[in-house]
Amino acid sequence: MTFPEKINSILQNDESLKTAFQDAENPEKFNIYSTHLPDELDQKKPALVFNYKKTGGENVLDFDNALEDYNLFVILLAPDTSTNETNLNLVRTLLDDFEDEQIRDIIHEDDDPGSQDDKKRYFKMQIYKVIFQRV
Amino acid sequence: MAVVPILAKQITISFNGDVIARSADYSLEINKETIEITTLDSQGWKEFLVDLKEWSVTVNGLVTRGLEAGKTVYDDLLQNIINSDVVVPIVMVDTGDGGTINLSGNVYLTGLSKSGTVGDSVKWAGKMQGTGALIPA
Numbered sequence: 001m002t003f004p005e006k007i008n009s010i011l012q013n014d015e016s017l018k019t020a021f022q023d024a025e026n027p028e029k030f031n032i033y034s035t036h037l038p039d040e041l042d043q044k045k046p047a048l049v050f051n052y053k054k055t056g057g058e059n060v061l062d063f064d065n066a067l068e069d070y071n072l073f074v075i076l077l078a079p080d081t082s083t084n085e086t087n088l089n090l091v092r093t094l095l096d097d098f099e100d101e102q103i104r105d106i107i108h109e110d111d112d113p114g115s116q117d118d119k120k121r122y123f124k125m126q127i128y129k130v131i132f133q134r135v
Numbered sequence: 136m137a138v139v140p141i142l143a144k145q146i147t148i149s150f151n152g153d154v155i156a157r158s159a160d161y162s163l164e165i166n167k168e169t170i171e172i173t174t175l176d177s178q179g180w181k182e183f184l185v186d187l188k189e190w191s192v193t194v195n196g197l198v199t200r201g202l203e204a205g206k207t208v209y210d211d212l213l214q215n216i217i218n219s220d221v222v223v224p225i226v227m228v229d230t231g232d233g234g235t236i237n238l239s240g241n242v243y244l245t246g247l248s249k250s251g252t253v254g255d256s257v258k259w260a261g262k263m264q265g266t267g268a269l270i271p272a
Contacts, residue, residue, distance in 0.1 A: 058197055058256055060157040061144045062206075066197060067256055107254045129254055 003052065003070055003132045006102055008034055011050055011074075016090050021048055037077075043119045046078040046087060052130075065134060067104065072128040077121050081113075084124045095128060105131040145230050148194060149207075150244075150263075151215070151223040156206035158196035159258070163227065163238070165190040165269060190265035192225060192242060198249060198257040209249070209259045216247045222266055240269040 001009070011017060012032055023029040023045065031047035041047060050073060057068040074091055078084045095106045110127040148155050169183035198209045215223065226239040246262035 058159065060159050060197060061147065062154065062156060062158070066157055105254065131254070131256070
């Protein structure tokens with residue numbers, strides 16, 4: 001699996017995140033998005049959007065991209081800060097100790113809170129460093 | 136054939152018959168010593184004669200788990216430096232098209248270090264002292 005496929009799979013399929021971001025009016029839909037939010041997103045509903053950027057890695061003589069380093073950006077949005085904090089704990093619980101054959105390490109590096117006054121919502125951006133191994 | 140720069144990954148280094156796995160960089164140093172023979176007749180210039188040559192190799196890589204057929208890993212180097220005082224062959228091969236820079240000789244593994252930092256991979260660095268001739272082929 002590539003890194004985008006892997007991180008998509010982790011964040012989109014986690015049951016606790018699906019419960020937190022399930023659309024009450026449309027239970028088949030979960031407000032977890034990669035790259036960007038949809039324009040039609042109801043601003044009163046909590047949402048999670050994530051993106052990533054490759055920052056480096058280890059290239060060796062006998063194997064390209066032996067390890068890949070990524071910055072993973074996870075942005076939580078909600079109409080109030082306590083919902084964001086609750087969802088933050090869910091994301092931290094999922095990612096802080098996540099490890100498998102491909103995700104070799106995830107390290108929480110930074111937190112950046114803020115608000116979008118025009119949309120009357122709060123956001124919390126988390127930055128993780130991820131060490132990824134292609135298999 | 137036109138002159139083409141070689142990429143580092145086109146060089147493979149074999150230690151004791153097996154390619155060193157996950158090596159990240161290497162250097163080969165060859166030195167030729169000289170003996171000064173300056174005399175009053177040297178007309179103000181120092182003069183030298185060539186004496187002995189020596190060579191050494193340093194290799195860095197990633198510490199790994201697991202085995203791969205035909206590959207030398209950190210654990211093999213560790214066993215060599217702790218348990219063996221026997222000289223081993225080393226071969227550096229240019230695998231690029233038309234490559235001709237293949238070097239071989241015998242070495243002692245004289246230094247091995249390992250280091251790691253949280254959030255990063257564990258790396259090793261090895262020093263090998265050449266003994267006898269370094270032979271280009």
